[in-house]
Amino acid sequence: ATVQADSKIAIVGSGLIGQFWAMIFAGAGFKVTIFDIYPEQISKALESIKATLLKYESQGCLRGTLSAAKQAALVTGSNELQQCLDGASYVQECVPESVDLKRKVFEQMDPFITEEMVVATSSSCICVSQFADNLRHKHRTLVAHPVNPPYFIPLVEIVPGPWTLPDVTATCRALMELVGQTPVTLSREVAGFALNRIQYAIINECWNMYKANLLSAEDIDRVMTDGLGPRYAFIGPLETMHLNADGIVDYCKRYAQGAYNVCTTFEPPPVLYDVPTAEKILSEVEETIPLDKVVERRAWRDENLAALAALKRNRKDK
Ligand code: NAI
Numbered sequence: 001a002t003v004q005a006d007s008k009i010a011i012v013g014s015g016l017i018g019q020f021w022a023m024i025f026a027g028a029g030f031k032v033t034i035f036d037i038y039p040e041q042i043s044k045a046l047e048s049i050k051a052t053l054l055k056y057e058s059q060g061c062l063r064g065t066l067s068a069a070k071q072a073a074l075v076t077g078s079n080e081l082q083q084c085l086d087g088a089s090y091v092q093e094c095v096p097e098s099v100d101l102k103r104k105v106f107e108q109m110d111p112f113i114t115e116e117m118v119v120a121t122s123s124s125c126i127c128v129s130q131f132a133d134n135l136r137h138k139h140r141t142l143v144a145h146p147v148n149p150p151y152f153i154p155l156v157e158i159v160p161g162p163w164t165l166p167d168v169t170a171t172c173r174a175l176m177e178l179v180g181q182t183p184v185t186l187s188r189e190v191a192g193f194a195l196n197r198i199q200y201a202i203i204n205e206c207w208n209m210y211k212a213n214l215l216s217a218e219d220i221d222r223v224m225t226d227g228l229g230p231r232y233a234f235i236g237p238l239e240t241m242h243l244n245a246d247g248i249v250d251y252c253k254r255y256a257q258g259a260y261n262v263c264t265t266f267e268p269p270p271v272l273y274d275v276p277t278a279e280k281i282l283s284e285v286e287e288t289i290p291l292d293k294v295v296e297r298r299a300w301r302d303e304n305l306a307a308l309a310a311l312k313r314n315r316k317d318k
Contacts, residue, residue, distance in 0.1 A: 003118070003178070004089065005029060005030070006031075009030045009088060010034075011084075011091075012085075012091060012093045014042055018034060019049050022045075023052065023053060024151060026053075027064035029074070033075075033076050033077070034075065046075060050068075056151075059306070061306040082111075085109060085112040085117075090118050090119075090120070091113075091117060092122060093109075097123060099126055099130050102126055102130075103131035110135045115137075115140070119141045119142075122144065125191075125192065127189040128142060128143060139163045140165065141164065142161060143161075145193055146181070149302050149305065152308075154309070155182050155183075155195065156183045157195060158176070158183050160188070204269045204270055205266065206220045207274075208266070208270055211277055217285055218284065
């Protein structure tokens, strides 16, 4: 269950996520071919990939051992879906998030899929069981969901469908490890996969506390950025339990009742389509990040995430 280092990778859909995947695979030395339904988007994506790799190189956060120019040269474009998939060992689909569109694109790819290929969708919420049921090669499809920006946040959620071959799931996981991402594998499909199930539990509690007038928007975010966040960048919630007592069993014995008492006070999940609350939060958040500064703030976030990724990589090596 391996993808050979000299294999070709096909990227279908060359927007934000398709470009990130191309840079991740090129960083590991793979040949990459990108396809898009709009030919002008392919040229734009190739230019943007090259410029971004050069920028990362100048900032010292380029992946891999090849120069930015060599990595950019590994990425080529194709206006034909068949040509893009021809000879590829791995396909990463990155078209917009719509069940109908995923169905259409996978049906178009089906004739060109071989028994050696692994075909993954980047989908954030859609499972392969929702669109791949009629494919001849449905057993070679699965979800490989990255987290934005994937170049600096390495998690990839691998979600096999009911028909995905175990070898396909294992090959995808091994490839993600090889290119420096951090895969997690779910045993079956579930709404929200793992990351969004956890994320929504957090958002729900933040929203409910805000609505209950317990804390300001700024202070709610501080609970994460200067409380739980730093810890969770290095150890997860289960290891936290393990380290905060004499092992996780001791933690459960000591804190189960207290934790349960807190949890019985939780409100049911809020409906986020609550415009008055959202507008109230916006008015607070805008004091520090007005809407016209969001792009700048995103760049600031990515720079910090790059620094954290470098720190974690160096620690791991030690
Ligand atoms: P995007 O809109 O930036 O890029 C989509 C690309 O697909 C565009 O270049 C578009 O021209 C192309 N496209 C549209 N129809 C096509 C077709 N029939 N055949 C080939 N290409 C076609 O979207 P983005 O953000 O890159 O998202 C792609 C996928 O990745 C979605 O499923 C999304 O849910 C998922 N994802 C997005 C994340 C994000 O933060 N943006 C994070 C993780 C996953």
